[in-house]
Amino acid sequence: MEFCRYEKKGHVAYVTITRPEVMNAIHPPASQELDQVWNDFAADDDAWVAVLTGEGQRAFSAGNDLKYTAEMSKLPADQRPKMFFPASGFGGITSRHDLFKPIIARVNGFALGGGLEMALACDIIIAAEHAELGLPEPRRGLIAGANGVHRLPRQIPLHTALGFMLTGRHIPAKRAYELGLVNEVVPYEQLDATVDAYVEDILKCAPISVRATKEAALRGLEVSLPEAEKGKYEWELKRRTSEDSIEGPRAFAEKRTPNWQGR
Numbered sequence: 001m002e003f004c005r006y007e008k009k010g011h012v013a014y015v016t017i018t019r020p021e022v023m024n025a026i027h028p029p030a031s032q033e034l035d036q037v038w039n040d041f042a043a044d045d046d047a048w049v050a051v052l053t054g055e056g057q058r059a060f061s062a063g064n065d066l067k068y069t070a071e072m073s074k075l076p077a078d079q080r081p082k083m084f085f086p087a088s089g090f091g092g093i094t095s096r097h098d099l100f101k102p103i104i105a106r107v108n109g110f111a112l113g114g115g116l117e118m119a120l121a122c123d124i125i126i127a128a129e130h131a132e133l134g135l136p137e138p139r140r141g142l143i144a145g146a147n148g149v150h151r152l153p154r155q156i157p158l159h160t161a162l163g164f165m166l167t168g169r170h171i172p173a174k175r176a177y178e179l180g181l182v183n184e185v186v187p188y189e190q191l192d193a194t195v196d197a198y199v200e201d202i203l204k205c206a207p208i209s210v211r212a213t214k215e216a217a218l219r220g221l222e223v224s225l226p227e228a229e230k231g232k233y234e235w236e237l238k239r240r241t242s243e244d245s246i247e248g249p250r251a252f253a254e255k256r257t258p259n260w261q262g263r
Contacts, residue, residue, distance in 0.1 A: 062110055133182075
């Protein structure tokens with residue numbers, strides 16, 4: 001990997017954007033690489049949860065690498081590399097709507113533009129106290145087109161979201177927590193321990209139940225409550241006939257820790 005580090009430890013996948021010299025900004029080649037990473041995570045039955053972060057203490061990701069875009073625009077048209085992002089979206093994740101394994105965003109600094117959009121595509125966001133979040137695209141003549149304009153108003157009050165999006169203002173980590181945008185804000189020194197605690201608690205749950213829960217919750221938001229209640233969800237159908245659905249009650253009755261198989 002040239003633009004990120006991809007490691008697996010037990011059932012946990014760690015994805016780290018490794019472009020600190022540009023505040024972990026993402027250009028199309030990095031997005032293509034991250035797309036491969038998320039494809040692998042999705043396909044690996046042994047990978048139950050992922051953690052996404054950026055290298056260093058300054059930035060989770062500053063979003064789209066506009067300097068790269070500007071440099072490429074100076075080249076003759078026939079010499080410019082193809083400037084496209086994968087179908088899975090910015091960073092290989094913002095348009096990935098069928099991945100129901102849990103992903104934790106470890107926000108270690110600025111999460112701006114596409115950086116915030118990647119964090120919003122995750123399920124749990126843990127931020128360092130010095131972190132700042134935001135969608136400042138209008139200040140660059142752009143919009144938060146990697147679903148930021150759609151996800152942010154779904155996660156915080158509409159007028160509040162518009163207040164940040166239409167001005168390009170940053171959201172301090174503490175304010176993001178107050179709005180319910182992030183799960184916890186901790187000193188940087190406690191960031192890893194806090195993320196690890198969430199990972200450990202997720203691993204205490206049956207992985208197939210976790211996926212069924214995420215799928216039902218997200219799919220259910222797309223319809224009315226009565227429709228959501230009657231909906232058929234792929235992972236829930238799998239869970240009902242899984243080995244883990246037998247193991248859970250059995251382990252409880254036998255007063256022991258469940259031995260999850262993920263099937």
